[in-house]
Amino acid sequence: MSMTITEKILADHAGLPEVVPGQLITAKLDLVLANDVTGPIAIREFTKFGVDKVFDAGKVALVPDHFTPNKDIASAEQAKLMREFAREQQIEHYWEIGRVGIEHCLLPEQGVTLPGDMIIGADSHTCTYGALGAFATGVGSTDCAAGLATGEGWFKVPESMKFVFHGTKFQPWVSGKDLILYIIGKIGVDGARYRAMEFAGEGISALSQDGRFTMCNMAIEAGGKNGIIAADEKTEAYLKGRAHRPYKVFASDPDARYAEIMEFEVSEIPLQVALPHLPENTESVEEAAGIKLDQVVIGSCTNGRIEDLRVAAGILRGRKIHPEVRLLIFPGTQEIYRQAMHEGLLDIFLEAGAAVSTPTCGPCLGGHMGILAKGERALATTNRNFVGRMGHPESEVYLSGPAVAAASAVRGEISHPREVVGNG
Amino acid sequence: MGKAWKFGHDIDTDVIIPARYLNRSEPEYLAAHCMEDADAGFAPGVKSGDVIVGGKNFGCGSSREHAPLAIKASGVKAVVAESFARIFYRNALNIGLPILECPEAAAGIEAGDEVEVEPASGKITNVTRKTSFQAMPFPVFMQELMAAGGLVPYVRGRLKNA
Numbered sequence: 248m249s250m251t252i253t254e255k256i257l258a259d260h261a262g263l264p265e266v267v268p269g270q271l272i273t274a275k276l277d278l279v280l281a282n283d284v285t286g287p288i289a290i291r292e293f294t295k296f297g298v299d300k301v302f303d304a305g306k307v308a309l310v311p312d313h314f315t316p317n318k319d320i321a322s323a324e325q326a327k328l329m330r331e332f333a334r335e336q337q338i339e340h341y342w343e344i345g346r347v348g349i350e351h352c353l354l355p356e357q358g359v360t361l362p363g364d365m366i367i368g369a370d371s372h373t374c375t376y377g378a379l380g381a382f383a384t385g386v387g388s389t390d391c392a393a394g395l396a397t398g399e400g401w402f403k404v405p406e407s408m409k410f411v412f413h414g415t416k417f418q419p420w421v422s423g424k425d426l427i428l429y430i431i432g433k434i435g436v437d438g439a440r441y442r443a444m445e446f447a448g449e450g451i452s453a454l455s456q457d458g459r460f461t462m463c464n465m466a467i468e469a470g471g472k473n474g475i476i477a478a479d480e481k482t483e484a485y486l487k488g489r490a491h492r493p494y495k496v497f498a499s500d501p502d503a504r505y506a507e508i509m510e511f512e513v514s515e516i517p518l519q520v521a522l523p524h525l526p527e528n529t530e531s532v533e534e535a536a537g538i539k540l541d542q543v544v545i546g547s548c549t550n551g552r553i554e555d556l557r558v559a560a561g562i563l564r565g566r567k568i569h570p571e572v573r574l575l576i577f578p579g580t581q582e583i584y585r586q587a588m589h590e591g592l593l594d595i596f597l598e599a600g601a602a603v604s605t606p607t608c609g610p611c612l613g614g615h616m617g618i619l620a621k622g623e624r625a626l627a628t629t630n631r632n633f634v635g636r637m638g639h640p641e642s643e644v645y646l647s648g649p650a651v652a653a654a655s656a657v658r659g660e661i662s663h664p665r666e667v668v669g670n671g
Numbered sequence: 672m673g674k675a676w677k678f679g680h681d682i683d684t685d686v687i688i689p690a691r692y693l694n695r696s697e698p699e700y701l702a703a704h705c706m707e708d709a710d711a712g713f714a715p716g717v718k719s720g721d722v723i724v725g726g727k728n729f730g731c732g733s734s735r736e737h738a739p740l741a742i743k744a745s746g747v748k749a750v751v752a753e754s755f756a757r758i759f760y761r762n763a764l765n766i767g768l769p770i771l772e773c774p775e776a777a778a779g780i781e782a783g784d785e786v787e788v789e790p791a792s793g794k795i796t797n798v799t800r801k802t803s804f805q806a807m808p809f810p811v812f813m814q815e816l817m818a819a820g821g822l823v824p825y826v827r828g829r830l831k832n833a
């Protein structure tokens with residue numbers, strides 16, 4: 248029977264010749280991950296299963312990225328609990344501050360997540376790894392704990408939705424972030440609830456690997472169970488030197504069945520901005536232009552990769568940030584940080600008047616390092632703009648890609664990059 | 672029987688328990704800040720046995736289990752909504768917080784109504800307005816999981832028999 252890429256990976260890990268949407272399966276896991284917020288609860292639950300050891304210390308990733316470097320005593324205690332568990336269990340994929348990065352940038356970069364993998368993570372943006380052609384989905388701490396104990400998880404096979412992007416003529420500065428915001432604007436924050444979101448077409452092939460991570464990262468913002476893009480030459484090129492174990496490449500059958508297929512012409516998609524307080528409140532940057540800002544944040548597991556920093560630097564080069572705006576830049580990992588340094592991007596940021604941080608989730612979740620006061624307004628390249636997401640419940644977060652963010656930091660208000668650099 | 676606390680659509684996990692409190696994970700601590708950014712009167716006012724009524728996509732956003740833990744520890748007996756976000760749905764059942772999907776009840780219950788919920792049968796009664804509703808039944812697997820008392824005892828049982 249013909250299947251989608253998601254169905255194939257699920258069937259493969261359930262040891263079944265085929266699966267159909269709605270079917271409940273138990274599947275073997277290639278990776279179980281947690282962070283310093285969800286990990287402590289998962290570890291607490293893990294101890295209740297009556298087993299001493301995790302199912303496979305090489306298939307677990309524990310990433311202290313949310314409140315690290317620890318912002319206070321309570322978060323230090325949580326990080327310590329996870330660190331001690333990692334040592335005691337001899338968890339292979341654990342990184343200390345100075346080596347750690349934001350989980351969804353770090354794990355693909357380190358070759359921990361590979362095509363064809365079945366991954367659960369106690370973090371909703373675990374869906375990011377779908378950009379490598381893996382099945383990856385976010386779960387809670389208790390599901391994560393069960394995964395740690397058994398190496399298996401139960402799943403309901405989701406229906407798939409296919410989003411086909413025709414053409415390769417992107418408008419200037421349009422990136423993966425704009426495509427995914429555009430989709431969420433069309434279908435809403437529950438438009439893909441319980442479903443797999445498969446991205447395909449020439450437009451996706453033309454997108455860089457970094458741009459694909461950004462798209463799959465935000466599948467959860469449409470309620471999706473996973474986002475997925477079949478691995479191609481670009482994926483293979485990205486994995487070169489990173490992958491240290493064999494992997495399987497899956498692709499949807501041409502006659503696979505979808506609950507819905509939506510088609511778009513990439514040339515018709517303008518730069519996007521999502522207004523408070525839901526990622527579905529999208530507008531073109533022209534419509535949102537002129538909104539005054541107090542803070543701009545470039546980074547996170549959505550847009551903290553090298554390509555994002557290059558785009559931002561391209562706009563900031565030789566320019567100064569608006570005197571009334573704070574620009575905070577969070578590279579996703581140490582490797583990205585160092586690469587940015589080698590390429591001279593950090594110099595550009597510092598010259599422009601930005602603060603560049605060590606990799607951390609920081610303000611993305613209103614954790615630390617850039618919290619908003621009452622009434623303040625930020626534009627961020629992050630993925631959520633819920634009430635209070637970056638600080639005070641009466642603050643506001645707007646979402647965009649890195650080009651709009653950098654241009655807006657220069658102008659002090661939401662701006663199209665052409666307002667800063669001409670028709671680039 | 673308890674009082675209904677009513678919320679709108681797309682109530683996200685950041686509103687249920689803001690990230691600024693996620694540097695700790697004790698359920699009582701989380702409960703003290705539950706729903707703070709949506710209704711500051713919730714945490715101080717909620718009583719054991721009360722019910723949360725939400726619109727569509729309740730619990731969207733992050734995977735933080737702190738969200739259902741906070742609701743459960745605040746004494747809420749059940750969450751009734753038009754629909755739930757996937758991870759929240761799973762988390763709530765895993766930790767033993769009854770949640771019922773019932774668009775009619777979500778529409779037919781107002782803030783402050785006295786409500787009676789029977790999670791096992793899915794029967795929801797609005798005592799104040801003398802109406803009753805039937806929630807969608809749980810899938811069989813979920814029923815087994817709930818009968819076992821949540822995911823931990825369910826998996827522990829399976830590990831023992833393996």
Ligand code: SF4
Binds near residue numbers: 349370548
């Ligand atoms: S960067 Fe933001 S969205 Fe990504 S894992 Fe960290 S807190 Fe979550």
